[in-house]
Amino acid sequence: MALTVPQDTTAPAAPAALEAIGRVTSVSGAEANVTLTQRDSRPDDSEQATVGKFVGILSGRAVIIGLVSEINDMPSQAVEGERTHRSVARLALIGEISPSEEQSAQFKRGIENYPMIGDSAILMSERELRIVYGAADSDRAHIGDLQQNTDIGVHINIDDLVSRHFAVLGSTGVGKSSGVVIILQKILAARPNLRMFLVDPHNEFGHCFGDKAQVLSPRNVRLPFWLFNFEEIVDAFFGGRTGSDEELEILSEVIPLAKAAYLQYRSAERQYVKKRDPKNTGFTADTPVPYRIEDLIAVLDERMGKLENLSSRMIYHKLIMRIQTLRNNPRYAFMFENANLGGDIMPDVLSQLFRLPANGKPITIMQLAGFPAEVIDSVVSVLCRMAFDFGLWSDGVAPLLFVCEEAHRYAPADTKAGFGPTRRALSRIAREGRKYGVYLGLITQRPCEIDPTIISQCSTLFVMRLSNDRDQAFIRAAVSDAAENLLSFIPTLGPREVFTFGSGTAVPTRMRFPELPLAMRPRSEANSNTRSEGGATMNRDLMMSVIERWRSATANYTEKVEIETQLPAPASNAREAQSVADVNRALLRRSLQTNPPAANSPLPQTGHPRIR
Numbered sequence: 001m002a003l004t005v006p007q008d009t010t011a012p013a014a015p016a017a018l019e020a021i022g023r024v025t026s027v028s029g030a031e032a033n034v035t036l037t038q039r040d041s042r043p044d045d046s047e048q049a050t051v052g053k054f055v056g057i058l059s060g061r062a063v064i065i066g067l068v069s070e071i072n073d074m075p076s077q078a079v080e081g082e083r084t085h086r087s088v089a090r091l092a093l094i095g096e097i098s099p100s101e102e103q104s105a106q107f108k109r110g111i112e113n114y115p116m117i118g119d120s121a122i123l124m125s126e127r128e129l130r131i132v133y134g135a136a137d138s139d140r141a142h143i144g145d146l147q148q149n150t151d152i153g154v155h156i157n158i159d160d161l162v163s164r165h166f167a168v169l170g171s172t173g174v175g176k177s178s179g180v181v182i183i184l185q186k187i188l189a190a191r192p193n194l195r196m197f198l199v200d201p202h203n204e205f206g207h208c209f210g211d212k213a214q215v216l217s218p219r220n221v222r223l224p225f226w227l228f229n230f231e232e233i234v235d236a237f238f239g240g241r242t243g244s245d246e247e248l249e250i251l252s253e254v255i256p257l258a259k260a261a262y263l264q265y266r267s268a269e270r271q272y273v274k275k276r277d278p279k280n281t282g283f284t285a286d287t288p289v290p291y292r293i294e295d296l297i298a299v300l301d302e303r304m305g306k307l308e309n310l311s312s313r314m315i316y317h318k319l320i321m322r323i324q325t326l327r328n329n330p331r332y333a334f335m336f337e338n339a340n341l342g343g344d345i346m347p348d349v350l351s352q353l354f355r356l357p358a359n360g361k362p363i364t365i366m367q368l369a370g371f372p373a374e375v376i377d378s379v380v381s382v383l384c385r386m387a388f389d390f391g392l393w394s395d396g397v398a399p400l401l402f403v404c405e406e407a408h409r410y411a412p413a414d415t416k417a418g419f420g421p422t423r424r425a426l427s428r429i430a431r432e433g434r435k436y437g438v439y440l441g442l443i444t445q446r447p448c449e450i451d452p453t454i455i456s457q458c459s460t461l462f463v464m465r466l467s468n469d470r471d472q473a474f475i476r477a478a479v480s481d482a483a484e485n486l487l488s489f490i491p492t493l494g495p496r497e498v499f500t501f502g503s504g505t506a507v508p509t510r511m512r513f514p515e516l517p518l519a520m521r522p523r524s525e526a527n528s529n530t531r532s533e534g535g536a537t538m539n540r541d542l543m544m545s546v547i548e549r550w551r552s553a554t555a556n557y558t559e560k561v562e563i564e565t566q567l568p569a570p571a572s573n574a575r576e577a578q579s580v581a582d583v584n585r586a587l588l589r590r591s592l593q594t595n596p597p598a599a600n601s602p603l604p605q606t607g608h609p610r611i612r
């Protein structure tokens with residue numbers, strides 16, 4: 001039996017023609033049950049209440065809006081002797097449309113008037129849905145279409161989205177990266193002056209933003225080693241492992257000395273000052289001021305020269321070797337090449353990384369795939385830290401959206417996994433970034449593996465299909481009670497479909513991202529598409545760049561040992577010590593010329609695996 005909707009002309013948004021789909025049979029807290037009217041014929045999909053759709057409850061002058069979270073089949077004893085079944089839809093009540101003074105009805109979140117038993121429920125019409133999702137304007141951007149009715153655009157408030165951090169979650173291949181491209185493009189269109197920094201671990205985003213983006217890779221980025229803080233440079237020197245306590249102690253003493261030496265060079269015509277007190281240099285091992293690797297090695301060498309004990313000398317010797325090997329490795333050129341020839345290049349580095357000024361390219365895409373694997377963690381740490389520190393020390397004059405793909409790798413929940421400094425740097429942006437105009441966008445396929453204190457700061461979540469139970473449980477725990485039972489359809493979301501909730505959207509919404517044109521889709525430089533056009537379009541430049549990467553990854557280490565020629569003779573009161581240093585240097589030179597990196601060296605073993 002079809003029910004007729006009360007013909008109340010003052011009702012704001014319920015057209016008389018809409019047929020009720022059922023009636024409210026129970027209300028509790030922020031939920032209501034609607035017993036659906038049985039139909040003789042099977043209704044079209046568009047006329048059915050299904051999970052994820054919006055239902056309006058006509059209650060007095062307001063239309064209360066609920067999202068279907070569950071449909072249950074309830075046995076009932078309606079007709080004597082005959083068991084029948086009724087479908088009951090459970091609704092999460094999320095807001096209401098009420099008539100406003102100026103005729104146009106308005107949507108607001110939260111419920112003021114609770115529905116009554118017997119109120120009729122309708123599937124929401126386009127008109128009401130449009131009231132809920134608003135229209136694109138200077139603050140709101142169209143990021144997708146409603147799943148329930150693809151004619152309705154979903155508009156998202158850009159400021160709420162960006163300034164309160166967001167995350168895109170979903171299993172591999174469901175469309176996260178493509179969704180991020182859409183979101184970032186919309187943000188870019190609405191806020192052309194906001195700069196963005198995208199950490200791209202698989203080199204997939206290079207072409208997605210056209211000439212709006214600067215693409216950085218180890219080939220064109222400069223991240224001088226002296227910008228690394230102590231933990232980061234140790235991580236780089238020791239190839240992702242940590243050194244012994246003695247080694248760390250030595251480094252923590254000599255790095256400030258090298259910094260002081262550099263300062264003195266600059267101010268006093270390259271005068272090499274011998275006696276320095278590490279406590280009085282004014283610099284810590286963390287201060288981002290330039291120093292020279294030559295000075296670092298000279299200080300180490302000088303100290304080594306004074307030692308009697310052979311095993312202590314070996315520690316210094318190994319440390320010097322380690323630093324020299326790294327510095328001469330062409331794959332580490334981004335850290336060491338010309339790192340301080342031009343003096344203090346920190347302003348240039350920051351301008352390059354964070355687009356200051358933007359010069360028409362407000363986005364930086366930081367491609368990580370070409371970096372030596374051992375140093376990626378510390379590189380990401382340096383980048384996160386600098387993004388935050390620049391915001392902090394500049395008082396947020398130039399807002400930046402820092403977007404991190406594969407965030408679970410850099411901010412893992414397990415404190416023993418990953419690299420502590422990166423997690424801390426991301427966590428700082430998450431907790432305090434907003435104060436300094438540094439905003440976070442995280443992307444991950446393993447939300448349960450990401451540090452919960454970081455992801456909990458993301459106020460807008462875009463959840464795509466997630467099949468893992470723990471990940472689903474995590475999302476459930478992260479959302480408010482009202483939205484919690486809306487998550488049941490997360491494992492069944494289709495391609496491009498996304499469930500969005502939080503501060504950026506008016507209501508928790510099941511929507512679909514638009515189709516991204518082929519040319520803008522993220523793709524890895526080496527993907528598994530067997531129909532790749534790569535072979536046909538491979539030109540000589542591309543071929544040369546392939547060969548360059550290939551060769552530099554497997555290059556032999558050049559023996560550019562310049563320290564002796566550049567430095568004055570080490571301070572030496574003991575001839576004996578001097579000669580030990582000479583012997584060590586000779587040893588070092590020989591080993592650089594002849595040996596491949598030792599098994600425990602920090603260098604990547606990029607050649608063919610050795611067959612034993």
Ligand SMILES: Nc1ncnc2c1ncn2[C@@H]1O[C@H](COP(=O)(O)OP(=O)(O)O)[C@@H](O)[C@H]1O
Nearest residue numbers: 171172173174175176177178496513514515516
């Ligand atoms: N919005 C979209 N428009 C067009 N194709 C898409 C879209 N989202 C996903 N795809 C398709 O799905 C594939 C995987 O999407 P991707 O964004 O790389 O997923 P993820 O980052 O979650 O692994 C893409 O290569 C593309 O073919």
Ligand SMILES: [Mg+2]
Nearest residue numbers: 173176177178
């Ligand atoms: Mg991806």
